[in-house]
Amino acid sequence: MTSGTLVAQITDYANRANPYPLYAELRKQPVRREDDGTYVVSTYYEVRSLANDPRLSNDTSNRPSGYARVGQPDPETGLPPSFIFTDPPVHDRLRDTINRPFGPPHSPRFLDDLRGELTKVVTELLDAFEGKDQVDIVEAFSYPLPVTAICKVLGVPREDEPRFHGWADALASSLDPQAGGDGQAKAQQARQDMGAYLTDLIETKRRHPGPGMLSALAPDMTPADLEATAVLLLVAGHETTVNAITNTTLTLLRHPDLLERFQKDLDLAVPLIEEVLRYEPPVQFIPFTTALADIEVAGTTIPAGSPVWLMLAAANRDPKRFKDPDRFDPDRKDNEHLGMYTGIHYCFGAPLARIELHVAVPELFRRVRFSGLLEDPPPYRANAVLRGPRHLPVAIEGLTD
Structure with a gap:
């Protein structure tokens, strides 16, 4: 991206704490062509339409040379792309296979049965605040819960969870188009290290099946596809939920009137969490799609072969779709946000993320007596795509039972 453009400003860390005025400026031109040939789409109906358009490809091998190709097979590991970086029919085959042990109709109670264990983890984490x-x-609550959850889903031994922290950070950072050579090198090393770990674990699961998706999927997937899937689920399955829990906490502490109302009525959790996903989405934009044919969008033709960015966070605050979009309003009706994306690439882990949020957020605000934020804005992660605070220091007065 050309230095000084709106998109360059959005990806600039200096604007990480509040990119929303830049998104508002971006929406004045629903489809923008950057100097490098990338088309940036920022308004709700246009983003939604493209995300559901089969002429837009997630397979990054379709990108022109010279552009970042996240998700491409790694020559060092030999892993194929994970299913979010594929198109039908490969995408549909892999996603259908992966869904069988994860949710309905084949495993209707798999996720719901995790509630008890997640509730126990939440209680233990909050007890440590005493x-x-x-x-x-982030460190005391938002991070440990999702990483425990995704390791449980996969069947990773809990004692191995700490090893995943650094790997997940490096891999998530590689999704950032501004990551650069150093970030990509760290991601490649993380893939190799985690790949070696998962190769051994998957082989163990083949010989001695146990609980979790790795055991369930081992008979139906090649080792390489299963390993690529595990890497994806590890990163996407916890990184976005860390941001969602932290963004919810930050948003409520910035709105003390709504915080007080929520503490008196924890049943507000469902619409409140959905509004956070609109207002402060954990995934800000999708920077890796490519037009397979000429596509007419809002009076602009995106030529075949062009890289396309879909700006989810900008679309979520489009006044043509949401009334008073910069206001945080848990009572908002018809809140069909794009916080979990849409179309065939709708967030695979959305059901798990919502369970984690619905277990964690009400209990956090029921038990913790908050005094306020110690830093506002807090320090943010470098990643412009998976945007969220790296730390969220808060003052507390204690716990209730």
């Missing part, structure tokens, strides 16, 4: 007058919500 005696403290300040905590970092």
Whole structure:
């Protein structure tokens, strides 16, 4: 992206804490062509239409040379692309296979049966707040819960969970188009290290099946496809949920009137969480799609072969779709946001993420007596795509039972 353009400003860390004025400026031209030939789409109906258009490809091998090709097979590991970086029919075959042990109709109770264990983890994490007058919500709460959940879903031994922290950070950072050579090198090393770990674990699961998706999928997938899927689920399955829990906490602490209302009526959790997913989505934009044919969008023709960015966070605040979109409003009706994307690439882990949020957020605000934020804005992650605070230090007065 050309330095100084709106998109360059959006990806600039200096604007990470509040990119929304830049998104508003971006929406004045629903489809923008950057100097490098990338088309940036920022308004709700246009983003939604393209995300459901089969002429837009997620297979990054279709990108012109010279553009970042996240998701491409790694020559060092030999892994194929994960299914989110494929198109039908490959995408549909892989996603259908992966869904069988994950949810309905084949495994209707798999995720719901995790609630008890996740509730126990939440209780243990909050019990550790006792005696403290300040905590970092990310390190003490938002991170440990999702990584425990995704390791449980996959069947990763809990004692191995700490090894995934660094791997997941490096791999998530590689999705950022501004990551650069160093970020890509760290991601490649993380893939190799995690790949070696998963190769051994998957082989163990083949010989000695146990609970979790790795055991369930081992008979139906090649080792390479299963390993690529595990890497994807590890990163996408916890990184976005960390951001969602943290963004919810930050948003409520910035709206004390709604915080007080929520603490008196925890049943508000469902619409409140959906509004956070609209207002502060954990995935800000999709930077890796490519037009397979000429596509007419809002009076602009996107030529075949052009890279396309879909700006989800900008679309979620489009005043043509949402009334008073910059206002955080849990009572908002018809909140069909794009916080979990849409179309065939709708977030695979959305059901798990919502269960985690619905277990974690009400209990966090039921038990913790918050005094306020210690930093506002807090320090953010470098990643412009998976946007969320790296730390969220808060002052607390204690816990209720």
